[in-house]
Amino acid sequence: MHFATKTIHAGQPSEPNTGAVVAPIFQTTTYQQEGPGEHKGFDYTRTSNPTRKRLEAVLAELEGGTKCAVFGSGLAAENAILQAYLKPGDTIVVPVDVYGGTFRLLHKVFEPLGAIVERVDFSDLDALKRAVAVGPKLVWLESPTNPRLLVYDIEAVARIAHSAGALVVVDNTFATPYFQQPLSLGADLVIQSVTKYLAGHLDVIQGAVIAKDEKIFEPVGFLQNALGGVPSPFDCWLTLRGIKTLELRMERHAQNASAIAEALLAHPRVKRVYYPGLASHPGHEVAKKQMTGFGGMVSFELDGTLEEASAFVSSLTYFALGESLGGVRSLVCLPCKMTHASIPAETRAELGLSDTLIRLSPGVEHPRDLVGDVLAGLERLEHGGTSAASAVSKAPCGEPVLQ
């Protein structure tokens, strides 16, 4: 079955009782039993629910895994993996530029509980080999990364991690299973912030864990029920609906991102463009090897001041200034003041997250409208036209904001 066919058919037969081609939302907390303990496989919705089960079946198939558990957010999904596999005294190795929410979860929640967090540059495989010498329980990475879209070699990382006996977790949120299949590249577990491209319509917060095999999945499945961070049946239904167009949306997102990246490259007010599809991107060759497309996100560094970057992101017509990404409507964000504000300023500087780094999440609007919007925003800077936002943004980046 091809990917697009799976998004519509995997785990989603017509509803057997009525023939409805779209199964209803099983908006119920509990299920009538025929006798004590005698039921049709469902007893309480925290434990299992038919709508959630359909979603878990399709996500497992799309990622090429055996089992999936969905959660009330991407971070709840991450928490379940960490609780399952990271005990006091255990080490986790993560890239230096791991997503801000993961950084906060590790340093503010798991480190105080006794976990050891080692941050390494994953583009330096020798440094990674040295780091795994301590025998970590987990090696965790994203690729492409948020927001600089760096690309790490998943197959090489998995080989090194496995040689030290670690499990490999890949956050596949940016690529989605349409463009990248980490389990086939050697990962043991995939996490998804379903909130982003999978749900795709900016109306659902959700996460998922997909495991290569049942044994690795088992403790995560147990914790889905024991911790209880499950999504509502309605949210699962919305995601099932969103996923049906995943392939179509991802193709358009990537087309838009690529067109914007090319336009930015040629602009004098742009210092640097981050898009894995550009031949000049340091991870381009690895991206070509492990991805079937370069994804829908593009970031760039403005040649200017924080004030100008704030004015630019606040002035666009089709890109709403907001957190999140991966939706049908375009979004823009200034990471130093928004998504990555919880990372201390000095750490951000080390990571190359400058105050004028701008992240664009092109939606599925027409490419010419989006390119025109971005170029018009840059043009306004050239001619000194700023919005009221420039006054707001005089404060330095970096007050820790916990979103």
Ligand SMILES: Cc1ncc(COP(=O)(O)O)c(C=O)c1O
């Ligand atoms: C790469 C990545 N992983 C995980 C998350 C967390 O997901 P959620 O916001 O659904 O908890 C995000 C959120 O922005 C993300 O960008």
